[in-house]
Amino acid sequence: MKRIIAVANQKGGVGKTTTAVNLAASFALTRRRVLLIDIDPQGNATMGCGVEKSQISRGTGDVLLEESDAASAILPLESVPGLSLMPSNQDLTAAEVRLLTTMAGRELRLRNALKPVQDQYEVIIIDCPPALNMLTLNALVAAQSVLIPMQCEYYALEGLSALVSTIDQIKAAVNPELELEGILRTMFDPRNNLANEVSSQLIQVFGDKVFRTIVPRNVRLAEAPSFGKPVLQHDKDSRGALAYLALAGEMLRKDDEVVGESEVASPLDTPPGAEAAGAESDRPLN
Ligand SMILES: Nc1ncnc2c1ncn2[C@@H]1O[C@H](COP(=O)(O)OP(=O)(O)O)[C@@H](O)[C@H]1O
Ligand SMILES: [Mg+2]
Numbered sequence: 477m478k479r480i481i482a483v484a485n486q487k488g489g490v491g492k493t494t495t496a497v498n499l500a501a502s503f504a505l506t507r508r509r510v511l512l513i514d515i516d517p518q519g520n521a522t523m524g525c526g527v528e529k530s531q532i533s534r535g536t537g538d539v540l541l542e543e544s545d546a547a548s549a550i551l552p553l554e555s556v557p558g559l560s561l562m563p564s565n566q567d568l569t570a571a572e573v574r575l576l577t578t579m580a581g582r583e584l585r586l587r588n589a590l591k592p593v594q595d596q597y598e599v600i601i602i603d604c605p606p607a608l609n610m611l612t613l614n615a616l617v618a619a620q621s622v623l624i625p626m627q628c629e630y631y632a633l634e635g636l637s638a639l640v641s642t643i644d645q646i647k648a649a650v651n652p653e654l655e656l657e658g659i660l661r662t663m664f665d666p667r668n669n670l671a672n673e674v675s676s677q678l679i680q681v682f683g684d685k686v687f688r689t690i691v692p693r694n695v696r697l698a699e700a701p702s703f704g705k706p707v708l709q710h711d712k713d714s715r716g717a718l719a720y721l722a723l724a725g726e727m728l729r730k731d732d733e734v735v736g737e738s739e740v741a742s743p744l745d746t747p748p749g750a751e752a753a754g755a756e757s758d759r760p761l762n
Contacts, residue, residue: 501706526704
């Protein structure tokens with residue numbers, strides 16, 4: 477698992493923000509220091525962490541315009557120990573427009589800004605907007621890997637190939653280190669035949685780059701942002717919370733396998749019942 481992970485998919489409503497917020501909170505629960513960067517002008521990750529987006533004094537927009545250093549734009553979240561947030565709001569749209577008229581190095585702004593602070597965090601998760609624009613480009617240039625949430629729907633694979641070719645282009649041009657962290661199936665309904673079909677196609681094409689953890693459709697995940705909380709703080713036993721804990725566990729375990737320590741229990745083993753997040757489950761959705 478890489479330290480700086482962009483959560484990206486140019487499609488809206490596929491679960492990027494839900495994944496960024498809840499994965500960040502799950503890693504924070506393992507006592508890792510985590511930074512969540514909101515680089516979407518909609519500020520959904522900001523609001524989902526309980527920060528009022530209209531009240532922020534400095535955010536990702538100021539950092540991209542070099543009007544603030546990263547450290548001054550980062551807020552530790554009291555509600556989630558270990559988790560800090562670089563918030564955003566509508567100002568980010570203006571920042572993007574100004575960036576577009578900047579000639580040199582505009583895609584490097586986030587990467588350069590993170591350099592002085594990145595070693596303070598074990599995990600940095602960037603929540604991207606639903607577009608392949610200058611903001612997403614900044615995220616993909618700053619990141620070491622990309623996590624792609626997707627809904628297993630008819631057009632999903634088509635969008636995915638556009639994103640994968642963008643990643644390849646960025647890799648070739650500016651960020652040779654960039655990797656695919658994995659593809660996450662979200663809002664999954666195992667009773668839907670099409671979802672199962674798209675899911676198996678995905679595995680045929682991407683193999684073990686498809687996370688084994690599946691995030692089910694779960695109402696607790698959808699309602700948590702209205703309380704300004706990650707789902708772990710809202711209903712820690714819900715299937716949604718267990719799914720994101722399981723995803724964090726899967727990502728950490730992959731690291732153990734890479735260094736050949738798969739026998740050693742990971743700090744975050746799959747919690748009991750987390751398999752219920754898988755496609756096999758036919759338990760009622762809570
Ligand atoms: N697993 C899930 N189960 C139920 N609702 C979900 C789930 N994941 C996301 N949602 C809801 O779907 C909508 C879109 O998700 P979001 O994470 O905001 O997507 P994106 O950031 O890709 O636009 C939101 O209202 C969110 O609460
Ligand atoms: Mg979003």
